[in-house]
Amino acid sequence: MLSVAYSAEAKQVAAARLAPQPERLEELFCSVPRESFEAGEGVFWEGDQADHVFKVSEGVLRVFKIIADGRRVITGFLYAGDLVGLSLKDRYLYSAEAVTPVRLRRLARKPFQEALEKWPDLRPQFFARVCDEMATAQDQMVLLSRKSAEERVSTFLMLLARRLHGCHPIGRRIHLPMSRLDMADYLGLTIETVSRTITKLVSRGVISPEGRHDFAICKPGKLLALCGDGDSYEEAIDREPKMRQAIWPH
Amino acid sequence: MLSVAYSAEAKQVAAARLAPQPERLEELFCSVPRESFEAGEGVFWEGDQADHVFKVSEGVLRVFKIIADGRRVITGFLYAGDLVGLSLKDRYLYSAEAVTPVRLRRLARKPFQEALEKWPDLRPQFFARVCDEMATAQDQMVLLSRKSAEERVSTFLMLLARRLHGCHPIGRRIHLPMSRLDMADYLGLTIETVSRTITKLVSRGVISPEGRHDFAICKPGKLLALCGDGDSYEEAIDREPKMRQAIWPH
DNA sequence: TAAATTGTGTAACAGGGTGTAACAGAGACT
DNA sequence: AGTCTCTGTTACACCCTGTTACACAATTTA
Numbered sequence: 001m002l003s004v005a006y007s008a009e010a011k012q013v014a015a016a017r018l019a020p021q022p023e024r025l026e027e028l029f030c031s032v033p034r035e036s037f038e039a040g041e042g043v044f045w046e047g048d049q050a051d052h053v054f055k056v057s058e059g060v061l062r063v064f065k066i067i068a069d070g071r072r073v074i075t076g077f078l079y080a081g082d083l084v085g086l087s088l089k090d091r092y093l094y095s096a097e098a099v100t101p102v103r104l105r106r107l108a109r110k111p112f113q114e115a116l117e118k119w120p121d122l123r124p125q126f127f128a129r130v131c132d133e134m135a136t137a138q139d140q141m142v143l144l145s146r147k148s149a150e151e152r153v154s155t156f157l158m159l160l161a162r163r164l165h166g167c168h169p170i171g172r173r174i175h176l177p178m179s180r181l182d183m184a185d186y187l188g189l190t191i192e193t194v195s196r197t198i199t200k201l202v203s204r205g206v207i208s209p210e211g212r213h214d215f216a217i218c219k220p221g222k223l224l225a226l227c228g229d230g231d232s233y234e235e236a237i238d239r240e241p242k243m244r245q246a247i248w249p250h
Numbered sequence: 251m252l253s254v255a256y257s258a259e260a261k262q263v264a265a266a267r268l269a270p271q272p273e274r275l276e277e278l279f280c281s282v283p284r285e286s287f288e289a290g291e292g293v294f295w296e297g298d299q300a301d302h303v304f305k306v307s308e309g310v311l312r313v314f315k316i317i318a319d320g321r322r323v324i325t326g327f328l329y330a331g332d333l334v335g336l337s338l339k340d341r342y343l344y345s346a347e348a349v350t351p352v353r354l355r356r357l358a359r360k361p362f363q364e365a366l367e368k369w370p371d372l373r374p375q376f377f378a379r380v381c382d383e384m385a386t387a388q389d390q391m392v393l394l395s396r397k398s399a400e401e402r403v404s405t406f407l408m409l410l411a412r413r414l415h416g417c418h419p420i421g422r423r424i425h426l427p428m429s430r431l432d433m434a435d436y437l438g439l440t441i442e443t444v445s446r447t448i449t450k451l452v453s454r455g456v457i458s459p460e461g462r463h464d465f466a467i468c469k470p471g472k473l474l475a476l477c478g479d480g481d482s483y484e485e486a487i488d489r490e491p492k493m494r495q496a497i498w499p500h
Numbered sequence: 501t502a503a504a505t506t507g508t509g510t511a512a513c514a515g516g517g518t519g520t521a522a523c524a525g526a527g528a529c530t
Numbered sequence: 531a532g533t534c535t536c537t538g539t540t541a542c543a544c545c546c547t548g549t550t551a552c553a554c555a556a557t558t559t560a
Contacts, residue, residue, distance in 0.1 A: 133384065137388065
């Protein structure tokens with residue numbers, strides 16, 4: 001069994017080396033067969049030797065950390081096209097599990113790094129991915145640090161709406177593949193609060209349920225305003241005064 | 251004035267190019283003169299064109315984001331030796347201000363990137379820095395998402411204790427250069443809660459105040475336990491039951 | 501020196517979110 | 531169809547944290 005794994009890896013390295021120069025980072029993963037994971041199955045665990053990077057080709061993944069008394073924090077959900085395991089030292093920083101049935105391609109760290117050495121054009125792409133991850137993490141810190149339950153849920157819905165429909169003309173329908181518990185652990189809330197908040201949004205006519213995991217966005221503008229990001233200043237001042245007074249650094 | 255800036259930049263580029271191969275990333279900054287900032291002064295702002303990377307050589311910096319109604323989130327404090335502005339696209343993700351009087355060296359993005367291209371040995375160092383930043387961000391997400399006020403403050407104190415005294419034999423004295431408001435905006439709390447929590451830690455004899463910005467750690471073990479990280483499982487089970495039941499993923 | 505300003509500590513109160521529980525709905529299985 | 535299991539919803543009391551208010555200390559200004 002060991003030898004099989006070994007030769008498979010050697011083959012991967014060879015394939016990555018011999019392949020013509022790829023234009024896009026994703027192409028590195030093309031030569032590798034896809035693996036399948038059932039919903040709930042683990043892909044790797046925090047603290048594992050970080051031997052591989054992954055590309056999700058189908059389904060949704062959750063990455064999370066757990067502290068000793070069982071509290072869980074989901075640091076992100078990953079969709080088709082996303083790369084996993086980029087920013088790490090020798091051990092994974094978090095665990096990864098399939099939310100839905102998942103298909104992904106796995107590439108050993110070594111050929112991945114060699115490819116980056118060999119083809120400089122890939123490096124900016126790689127760096128951009130890592131930076132996106134960082135930007136996302138910081139937005140999440142803002143959400144967890146200073147947003148109310150309603151703002152958190154709204155932000156989450158808006159995020160999915162944008163992700164599913166390529167940004168601009170925000171998609172009117174969203175699908176939530178994950179459970180309420182997953183949402184709660186991502187948003188730093190409890191399932192009950194998530195549930196209550198969704199109910200509130202529904203009763204206000206901002207969204208409308210179409211089954212448990214699907215919603216239609218009835219009032220995208222209202223939902224955007226509820227996110228608390230306040231892209232425009234006008235948006236911010238004519239909202240009802242919230243629980244916290246403005247604190248400007250001086 | 252423009253021409254002066256121009257020639258200074260050109261000089262920088264030349265210096266970086268001509269310098270002998272540096273062994274360490276920090277050495278790239280040696281050729282640049284140091285700039286000084288007063289306490290409270292801004293270094294750059296979120297959304298600015300990200301033209302430079304910085305190395306702190308003295309003092310403490312805070313990096314933060316602000317959402318439109320004035321809520322502020324401090325995403326990190328940076329000390330001497332830290333690099334700022336590494337993980338970014340073309341615009342800064344956050345603002346940076348001096349907490350104390352600060353001296354830092356500024357390097358234009360272009361020569362920095364060229365150095366990374368030219369000397370491959372620097373790339374792993376650079377990547378390690380970015381990954382550290384990412385790891386720190388994720389720990390912060392855990393703190394903001396699932397930790398109580400007491401755990402947050404304890405974690406913060408422990409962080410500073412480790413930072414000041416190179417990790418292992420945890421320093422017995424810590425200095426907090428930032429205001430309570432800074433701490434609050436970093437920990438996702440209010441100044442009153444920070445104040446209350448510190449008072450509680452003092453009254454329990456875990457720490458003892460030595461002026462407003464200095465503390466002695468009287469019971470490092472206790473403080474570590476209060477962090478809620480539970481490095482050991484034993485540590486976790488014999489703590490008094492906390493407000494939240496264990497939630498294990500299944 | 502006194503007054504104003506800034507930062508911090510303390511206390512009382514209130515509110516948003518949580519913990520617990522019971523209930524409802526949607527499959528899965530016999 | 532009926533039962534079981536799992537997930538999600540709703541209700542209510544409670545509690546941690548936020549809000550508000552005031553007092554105090556350190557520093558700056560007049």
